[in-house]
Amino acid sequence: MPQEWDTTVDLLVAGTGAAALAAAIAAADDGAKVLVVESTDKWGGTTFLSGGGVWFPNNPVMRRQGATDTAEAALKYIEAIVEDVDPASSRARKEAFVNGVDDPVLTLESMV
Ligand SMILES: Cc1cc2nc3c(=O)[nH]c(=O)nc-3n(C[C@H](O)[C@H](O)[C@H](O)COP(=O)(O)OP(=O)(O)OC[C@H]3O[C@@H](n4cnc5c(N)ncnc54)[C@H](O)[C@@H]3O)c2cc1C
Structure with a gap:
């Protein structure tokens, strides 16, 4: 571990797709x-594609x-369209998506 860092930040975001940049902007x-x-x-x-x-x-x-x-x-x-085959496609994940819509939409709207 280096004793000194070139840059110190609160949040290091890896990537420049929608998820990364939304997190960075927020x-x-x-x-x-x-x-x-x-x-x-x-x-x-x-995201670019x-x-x-x-x-x-x-x-x-x-x-x-x-x-x-x-x-x-x-x-x-x-x-009906996404089979439950792993944690990413589980009922719990689907419920989290449909019940978690408001926060990201309002956050993104506030950035416009
Ligand atoms: C042709 C096409 C059309 C699509 N149309 C739609 C659509 O209309 N609606 C929709 O909802 N979805 C659509 N999708 C799917 C959607 O684009 C992706 O699900 C979404 O863009 C993923 O966003 P992301 O931010 O998670 O990842 P990405 O946009 O893939 O970003 C990941 C980023 O991380 C970078 N990265 C990876 N590893 C590292 C690392 N170790 N260090 C630093 N950076 C790293 C990558 O280079 C990249 O920039 C489409 C996909 C394609 C290919």
């Missing part, structure tokens, strides 16, 4: 000193505009 917004590192010579990761559409069922923006989606309907849909 932490920086909260006043943290953030360093983002990327292992390739290009920013963006898989994507269509950019994000499915946030029953999110606060939809509700504000009168949409009548529900977490239960979203869970039923995911259960």
